Amino acid sequence: MTETRIWTAALLVIGDEILSGRTQDRNVAQVALWLNLQGIRLVEVRVVPDVEAVIVDAVHALTAKADYLFTTGGIGPTHDDITVDAIAVALGVPVVVHPQARAVLEDYYASRGGLNEARLRMARVPEGADLIENRMSGAPGIRHGNIFIMAGVPHIAGMMLEALSGQLEGGRPLLSRTVGCMVPESEIADTLRETERDHAACQIGSYPFFRDGRVGANFVVRSTEQDALDACAEDLVARLAEVGHVATDGGI
């Protein structure tokens, strides 16, 4: 087995609306699933308020922990949108108007009342940044080195991710295979632990559920190697059968 470098990312979700419970975050799962496909592992998420000093600290901490940092939120036109300023402070660079972003916004707002001062805020970037395309609403995302600054609105963030697909250096994508079983996980905990121990290239997560008054669990096997994944999942099904439980390959 060749040793493979593991590429890592952190996600910084910026916004009082998430911390107040007003908005249900959708970006963590979306970014995580996209990163899996790029062969990059999401190792930490932080959610912080729209406070510059707090954002700056989080950017410093997370860029030290992971190869890539993604942020969502706080890049709109209003007074509470301070992500660009905070990241510029964290990087120690000034904020500048990006000429291409300005052109994109001029074009987008030509038929929508023109570019005012608030809208021009969305052309501001930390000096040295490139743009991430946003076909949805004009205002682009921003890439500065290994930092990716994206919108908070999930479908706009999703389009920015799409624009970045295949652009980032990553390792092998993380594969998964799910085995489901109508059994309380507490009854087969030993089987899970022993199966994981005997398949070094795999991890097994156990996710219980209640459905129609019955208890069950899905066991998610994860690996970067297809052969190891399949062997582990099939072994788990066999071991569950040995202790009297019929498992469903593919999950329940």
Add this chain to the structure above:
Amino acid sequence: MTETRIWTAALLVIGDEILSGRTQDRNVAQVALWLNLQGIRLVEVRVVPDVEAVIVDAVHALTAKADYLFTTGGIGPTHDDITVDAIAVALGVPVVVHPQARAVLEDYYASRGGLNEARLRMARVPEGADLIENRMSGAPGIRHGNIFIMAGVPHIAGMMLEALSGQLEGGRPLLSRTVGCMVPESEIADTLRETERDHAACQIGSYPFFRDGRVGANFVVRSTEQDALDACAEDLVARLAEVGHVATDGGI
């Protein structure tokens, strides 16, 4: 205006399933909304994997930042449930079997095949802990000082929160009032900023949306003072009218 102490909380979401994108987190919003009602402000959330050293670091960092720390996830019976062990390490105390938790589990599993070693794992607590009631599935949550260790399954975590309602010292609940308007937020950014500036006890967040091909935004005014909140929201409606926009009190 009397100066009021602001009570703060942090939330640590523990689980590979969130970082892999397999599970959509529901606990951040649930905990945030519950904290608002207790007069406690959620100031930071972190999501970390099922790795002891990472959990220990996060517990140290977050207990230093906030009055209360809540955790969700990793307290089940399987090998990947390591939250109790990690928090015990962070606190520098041993893990012990809590006699009352053991009794609760014995009772719960009496008609479900009995208490085995895996199930007994759910009676383990950091020494010195109290229990948080869980009427749903037997296994209790755990309170150790100002650290609250809860289940990852959202409706079980929700019941544990309910059991804690009114038990924590907090300040005044954060109140909010929403004003909606079918206007691009970039057109009235100045109005928002000036209104917020003139109402020191309030914050205004701007949350744009797209609906039926049109653009609008909800402006959420937040304050711990009802009078200040109402004055700010009404002033915002009046100022929006001055610049030609009909706003809907209560939001859109």
